[in-house]
Amino acid sequence: MALVFSENSVGLVSPKVARFDQPLALACGRQLNEYEIIYETYGELNEQRSNAVLICHALSGHHHAAGYHSVEDRKPGWWDTCIGPGKAIDTNKFFVVSLNNLGGCNGSTGPGSRNPETGKIYGADFPMVTVEDWVHSQARLADRLGIEQWAAVVGGSLGGMQALQWSISYPERIRHCVAIAAAPKLSAQNIAFNEVARQAILSDPDFLDGFFIEHGTTPKRGLKLARMVGHITYLSDDSMGTKFGRELKTSQLNFDVNNVEFQVESYLRYQGEEFSGRFDANTYLIMTKALDYFDPAAVHDGNLAKTFAHAQASFYLISFTTDWRFSPARSKEIADALIAAKKNVVSVEIDAPQGHDAFLMPIARYLQAFSSYMNRIEI
Amino acid sequence: MALVFSENSVGLVSPKVARFDQPLALACGRQLNEYEIIYETYGELNEQRSNAVLICHALSGHHHAAGYHSVEDRKPGWWDTCIGPGKAIDTNKFFVVSLNNLGGCNGSTGPGSRNPETGKIYGADFPMVTVEDWVHSQARLADRLGIEQWAAVVGGSLGGMQALQWSISYPERIRHCVAIAAAPKLSAQNIAFNEVARQAILSDPDFLDGFFIEHGTTPKRGLKLARMVGHITYLSDDSMGTKFGRELKTSQLNFDVNNVEFQVESYLRYQGEEFSGRFDANTYLIMTKALDYFDPAAVHDGNLAKTFAHAQASFYLISFTTDWRFSPARSKEIADALIAAKKNVVSVEIDAPQGHDAFLMPIARYLQAFSSYMNRIEI
Numbered sequence: 134m135a136l137v138f139s140e141n142s143v144g145l146v147s148p149k150v151a152r153f154d155q156p157l158a159l160a161c162g163r164q165l166n167e168y169e170i171i172y173e174t175y176g177e178l179n180e181q182r183s184n185a186v187l188i189c190h191a192l193s194g195h196h197h198a199a200g201y202h203s204v205e206d207r208k209p210g211w212w213d214t215c216i217g218p219g220k221a222i223d224t225n226k227f228f229v230v231s232l233n234n235l236g237g238c239n240g241s242t243g244p245g246s247r248n249p250e251t252g253k254i255y256g257a258d259f260p261m262v263t264v265e266d267w268v269h270s271q272a273r274l275a276d277r278l279g280i281e282q283w284a285a286v287v288g289g290s291l292g293g294m295q296a297l298q299w300s301i302s303y304p305e306r307i308r309h310c311v312a313i314a315a316a317p318k319l320s321a322q323n324i325a326f327n328e329v330a331r332q333a334i335l336s337d338p339d340f341l342d343g344f345f346i347e348h349g350t351t352p353k354r355g356l357k358l359a360r361m362v363g364h365i366t367y368l369s370d371d372s373m374g375t376k377f378g379r380e381l382k383t384s385q386l387n388f389d390v391n392n393v394e395f396q397v398e399s400y401l402r403y404q405g406e407e408f409s410g411r412f413d414a415n416t417y418l419i420m421t422k423a424l425d426y427f428d429p430a431a432v433h434d435g436n437l438a439k440t441f442a443h444a445q446a447s448f449y450l451i452s453f454t455t456d457w458r459f460s461p462a463r464s465k466e467i468a469d470a471l472i473a474a475k476k477n478v479v480s481v482e483i484d485a486p487q488g489h490d491a492f493l494m495p496i497a498r499y500l501q502a503f504s505s506y507m508n509r510i511e512i
Numbered sequence: 513m514a515l516v517f518s519e520n521s522v523g524l525v526s527p528k529v530a531r532f533d534q535p536l537a538l539a540c541g542r543q544l545n546e547y548e549i550i551y552e553t554y555g556e557l558n559e560q561r562s563n564a565v566l567i568c569h570a571l572s573g574h575h576h577a578a579g580y581h582s583v584e585d586r587k588p589g590w591w592d593t594c595i596g597p598g599k600a601i602d603t604n605k606f607f608v609v610s611l612n613n614l615g616g617c618n619g620s621t622g623p624g625s626r627n628p629e630t631g632k633i634y635g636a637d638f639p640m641v642t643v644e645d646w647v648h649s650q651a652r653l654a655d656r657l658g659i660e661q662w663a664a665v666v667g668g669s670l671g672g673m674q675a676l677q678w679s680i681s682y683p684e685r686i687r688h689c690v691a692i693a694a695a696p697k698l699s700a701q702n703i704a705f706n707e708v709a710r711q712a713i714l715s716d717p718d719f720l721d722g723f724f725i726e727h728g729t730t731p732k733r734g735l736k737l738a739r740m741v742g743h744i745t746y747l748s749d750d751s752m753g754t755k756f757g758r759e760l761k762t763s764q765l766n767f768d769v770n771n772v773e774f775q776v777e778s779y780l781r782y783q784g785e786e787f788s789g790r791f792d793a794n795t796y797l798i799m800t801k802a803l804d805y806f807d808p809a810a811v812h813d814g815n816l817a818k819t820f821a822h823a824q825a826s827f828y829l830i831s832f833t834t835d836w837r838f839s840p841a842r843s844k845e846i847a848d849a850l851i852a853a854k855k856n857v858v859s860v861e862i863d864a865p866q867g868h869d870a871f872l873m874p875i876a877r878y879l880q881a882f883s884s885y886m887n888r889i890e891i
Contacts, residue, residue, distance in 0.1 A: 160767070161767035162767070257769075260767075261767040261768065261769075263767075318758065319758070320749055320752070320753055321749075321752035321753050321755070321756040321757060321758065321774070321776040322744060322747075322749040322752045322753070324758070324774050324776050324777065325740075325744045325752060325776050325777070325780055326744060328740070328776070328777040328780055328781075329737060329740045329741050329744065329780070331769060332736070332737055332740065332781070332784070333712065333737055335769065335770070336733040336736070336737070338717055343769075354715040357711070357715070358708060358711055358712055358715070358737065361704075361707070361708045361711065362708050362741055365701060365704045365705060365708065368701075370699055370700075370701040373699070373700035373701045373704060374699055374700050374701070376700070377700040378700060379697065379698070379700065379703070379807065386805065388539070388540035388541070388639075388640040388642075388801075388805075389640065390636075390640075390710060390714065390722075390797040390798075390801060391714070394804065394805075395700070395703050395804065397700040397703050397704050397707070398703065398704070398707040401704055401707055401708070402707075402711070405711070418769040419769075422767075422769060422773075425773065425774065426765065426767075426773075428758065457836075
């Protein structure tokens, strides 16, 4: 294996599935009577069970965060830059757990699964799940794995929101909360972009009110548009400019709406096409709604400091200068609330041209700061 | 009439149509053999014909910029805040000409018109038109109206690009160029948003390759999505936050993808619906392409100063602090090039929370600065 994978890779990994039959009550008022969660683990759980780190994924993420499923894999897991031997989340030190959230489309129970009560594919009948619901389901997974307390819960974007929610829902079960490129709630503009994406899916004739799988269709046009608009918000204006500028696809203008003129159009279309072939439309709707609904301070009249009153974790917040989806100002809101609540918080702003997507990128100062924090965690 | 309309309104106005049968060669290599331009005028042309001001419209604009078409009209023309007796573009002083551009859908020859050569509705066969093409067609309209030289050519956004192009294409025919919330060319991000809008239209099954009128359909879903995504870029994050925040549409969450949860979703859907009922999908494609293609410096290897070398006009540039579509930095690019080209330029940045749409709003300092410049124009 040493010949195939680099020394700082977790190498070959295999997902496992945990099945649960104790009903899970959801924020929407419904419940899941039985469900499965697919997950991967990297590293070894120590004897004291004190070195477990939970990775929470973002909108289109999943359980495969590091390593390879086969030697033929061209790409490793989605956060391989940060998880592995000697990396920020060092698998020589930590036992890392990464799962696919409920409602997902990569192996955990979701809209593409069969409803055991009806024998039919859930489709649009899958219940709405929220960040809180996910955290509860993740706590069940922790129980199953014998993890009483996470050394750290870590996530970027929507994953960061789950890390924050852990500190609120299970204060005694999380020692460190690492929220990267996160926000305490979406802005109206964030919701607006999500709504455009949802309308693209909902208005695709192949969506068939969400029961497309049983009708053998896929709302690819809607998913493609949803991904395209999402993708623009993941990149910064600067990084798009550097990457594509106004470079033409062919040597001269076509003066035609059907032909791609500029590289950036070609790139976006490709991203959208590729995504529409692998992602479930109902999952996309659920994930964007979970983002919209996240607002832990709502039950405290918007007082975020009060929301964190019972948190026991130490907090580490990372933001990126050109992230306009969840800008450094949004991380500052969280930091200010934690300071007001007299919590232990360190906040780092990283100079990075890549926009929101920076949290997935190998940016030297980011990896250094992230590693430095994780290395200091006592296990 | 004094009883019906306020003193600073141009009052009742009627559009006129100018028909042209001299072929217009277009940048795309095709030509329009005959065409009509619909326009309105406000104020009186003076004897010296020295007080004419041309208004150029933006993406979804048209000829009806000021006043009312009937006493029942609930809304005046789209730039009534700036055009009228005593207003920034003072109709007591100026003779104002406002037209609908070729390719439009409000009365000028466009994709919804009948092609005289085939007897069929143009649809997708309407040739691509560019900012340069529009300026040439506007010059023909000026000839028709006996206007040798404009006192000023004025426009916001895509309209500002036309004003800039006038100073380049017809340096001797424009004394003042007023470009508001404009840019010298689109960024990759700007193009990306346009591309999402176009893909929404092109992938709507009712678009029928652009021949939807002759098939009796309307690609309303695509147009609605296009407008929704466009609309987000016209507003600032701040103004959306102030206007909608996270206010719920109903008193509690529905946990349902089909129901509107937040006010901002409801607003966007309404804007999209309304637009899809009144705008032509082919026109939308043409207008976004015209934006993408605008890059007058391209023929000078990107040297914008060189591009303005022969301009004779005085330039007045206005930008708005929270405009992230065409930010103040984009106006500065224009100003810097004009300074390098030793042109007469004044640039003003207005504090305004409204984003790109600010150029349509009654913002005191904006109206004051705009009026002050226009008042000093000698006629």
